[in-house]
Amino acid sequence: MKSGNTKVFPGSASAPVLPVGPTVLPVVLLVLLLGACVSSGPDQFGAPLDRKELVVQRVEQYLQQGEVGPAIDRLTYGLRRELLDRAWAGEALLGIMEEWHRDYHQALEGREYGRALQLHWNLGVLREDPLGIELEIPPELLEPPDLSRDDLLLRWAELEIEREEPVLALYLLLRRSTLADLDPERALRFLEIARTFNNDEAAGRILEDLEGSSWGDESMPLLAVPSRTPPQMLEGTVTVWVNRGMRISQGVGVPDRGIGSGFFIDPRGYLLTNYHVIYSEVDPTYNGFSRLYVKLAGRPNERIPARVVGYDRVFDLALLKVEVDAPYVFSLSDTRRLTPGERVLALGSPGGLDSTITAGIVSAEGRRFFQMGEAVQIDAPVNPGNSGGPLILPDGQVAGIVFAGIPQFEGVNFAIPSYWVRHFFPRLFQGGEVVHPWLGFAVHAGREGLRVVYVAPGSPAHRAGVREGDLLRSIQGRPVRTLSAAQDVILERRPGDILDTRWSAGSQREEISRVIALDSRPFSPIEEALKRQPIEALFPVLFGMKVEELSSPPWGPDFVITEVFPGTSADESSLSPNDPFSLRNWRVDTDLRAAFIQIVIRKRKAGFLEGGLQLGSFLETDSFL
Structure with a gap:
């Protein structure tokens, strides 16, 4: 049967095929010629690899590229899925340990104590054979290094003193498990540094761990705890002032200024403030004018140029440098956790009014405001301009850095506890963004x-x-x-x-x-994931629900909810398992730093009546590890 130039074969009466005509013959001949060129011999690429061979190949590829971390990850995967021979995996791990052992000694020779500490840690983890493959570790790899972690930290601290970085030296010293092994000369030197930088916590620990040691008369002034008054501490605060030129408001140009607070943590002019105060100095997406200055306490008419040394967007912190000698230096409390009811003072420049002190108590701890770590809630009055100022305890130790308040509610303000800052404080001095x-x-x-x-x-x-x-x-x-x-x-x-x-x-x-x-x-892990995956893959993180895609007609629902996690936005919106819905629209608002979806859903709890719903979530979610 023919219909024009379309052939229909038996059993497929409605299936059109290519029209046969003069223009098609060359195409058919080309296909036949190409088919004739295909070899009928064995596959030139060899037999396909099985899963075990693929894992082995991937591990070897990582090791050849020097990517030891990913190689260990894949070794773990292969062993847990029983895709790797345990003897082969053991040889691979021993090779990694031998390489780390060589790198460790090279790092020691080069006085790269940060690298040496990392290798010391990694070797210690593998020596414990956590994967249970019964590693036959050679004696030279089995024995712990001559230097312990505490020894390496002490060497690193003394190196920072040579480099005239006493603040970092003191920080590294406090990472040690004990200070009782310090000889009196070293202890006295670090005690002097602690007193110079008003670090009573470090001084107290040195004296406690060396209790019973004999101190000479010349060291007696260092043993007494100095008294500090709030006016003295105010000398160590500054007003951070960012000039962003002009902006247009209702058709009129007005000055665009950013005002915050800061405080000195090093006598050479290093100070801490909030990242959101100085973001225009380092944000590559900001294209406008920006100049950074600070104003010292009691000198409101004098602007001193400043520069950003390091910053951390996750914890909203920035380290600045000004070319002045700090009149007073604050010290971050290293291990102190705040408890509700404790008295605190907030120092800063609310509204640009420098040398301002407000008092209050710790209202609550453990507030989840950041992607990592926690914030502390305080009732000390905080206003625009206080951001970046120190939150201090009555003894003068910095317990946190003020960063936000809720204008609609009186006495609901927040600070970043120093306890969390201690984890990455030295990396701020290395420059650039903390990773x-x-x-x-x-x-x-x-x-x-x-x-x-x-x-x-x-x-x-x-x-x-x-x-x-x-x-x-x-x-x-x-x-x-x-x-x-x-x-x-x-x-x-x-x-x-x-x-x-x-x-x-x-x-x-x-x-x-x-x-x-x-x-x-x-x-922003969410934004990175959206470059690779559809947004529904991130519903569990953003909105707290797991979904499955449905095979339904175009006018039917796209997904069905399979699980809702308690306390999430999906739970609070009364969504439940087996609710079908269609995804109508979604968007990411980079200004609000939030993601939104619009769905048409038939809620089981509402008798499957159809209705529209919008869900939103901040991009900087706190659930990633």
């Missing part, structure tokens, strides 16, 4: 613990085989049942460090070990 470590997955904290709800593609967790639904039980032997507990452990480390993590799957009590190498955390 934090991460494992690469998001969790929901519930009664069962930290449950994985999302794994970022290409992350360490993804390479190591972490799956949605896994429960994180511990990191380096420390139980973690809350986000802050897990983030506290991770922030102590650096990208490139390896961690022994313990997991269970669902209701199973048996725990498994995964050795995962930390990588550099992107500032």
Whole structure:
């Protein structure tokens, strides 16, 4: 049967085929010629690789490229999935340990103590054989290094003193597990530094650990705790002033100024403030005019040029440098956690009024405002201009950095506790943006613990085989049942460090070990993920619900909800499992730093009546580890 130039074959009466005519014959001949050129011999690419060979190939590729962390992640994955021969994996790990052992001694010779500490840590983790493959470690690798972690920290601290970085030296000294092994000469030198920089916490620890030591008469002034008055401390505060030129408001040009507070933490002119006060100095997306100055306390008419040394967008902090000698130096409290009811003072420049003190108490701790760590809530009056000022205890130690308040509510203000800043404080001096470590997955904290709800593609967790639904039980032997507990452990480390993590799957009590190498955390994991995945893959993180795509007609629903996590926006919007919905629109607002979806849903709790709903979530969610 013919119909024009269309042929219909039996059994496919409605299926059109290519029209046969003069213009088609050359195409047919070309296809036949190409087919004749294909060899009928064996496959030139060889037999396809199985999963085991693929894992081995990937590990070897990582090692050849010098990417040891990803190689360890894939080794963990292969062993847990029983895709790798344990003897082969053991040889690979021993090769890594031998390379680290050589690098460790090279770092010591070059006085690269930060690198030496990292290698010291990583070798210690692998010596414990956390993957249980019964490593036959040679004696030279089995024995701990001659220098302990405390020895390395002391050497590093003394090196910073040589480099005239006494603040960093004191910080490194306090990382040691004990100071009791210091000889009197060293102890006296560090005690003098602690007193010079008003670090009563460091001085107290030195004196406590060396209790019973004999001190000469010349050192007696260092033993007494100095008294400080609020007027003295105000001399160490500044007004941070950012000139951003002019902006148009209702058709009229008006000055665009940013005002905040800051405080000296080093006598050479280093001071801390908030990142959001000085963002225009370092934000590559800002294209306008920006000039940074500070005004010293009691000198409101004198502007001193300043520059940004380092900054941290996650914790909203920036380190500035001005070419003046600090009249007073504050010291961050290193280990002190604030408790509700404690008296605190907020120093700063509200509205540009310098040398202002307000008093109050700690109202609450553990507020989740940042992607990592926690904030403390205070009732001390805070106004625009206070951002970046110190929150101090009655003894003068800095307990936090003021960063925000809620204008609609009186006495509801917030500060960044110094306890969290201690994790990355030295990296601010290295310049540029502080990069934090991460494992690469998001969790929901519930009664069962930290449950994985999302794994970022290409992350360490993804390479190591972490799956949605896994429960994180511990990191380096420390139980973690809350986000802050897990983030506290991770922030102590650096990208490139390896961690022994313990997991269970669902209701199973048996725990498994995964050795995962930390990588550099992107500032906004959500935005990075949206470059690779559709937004519905991120619904568990953004809105607290898991969904499945439906195979339905174009006019039917796109998805059905399979699970809703308690306390999330989906839960508060009365969504529930088995609710079908259609995704009508979604957008990311980079100005508001938020993501929004618009859906048409049939809620089971509403009798499956159809209705519209908009859900929103901040991009900087706090659920990633």
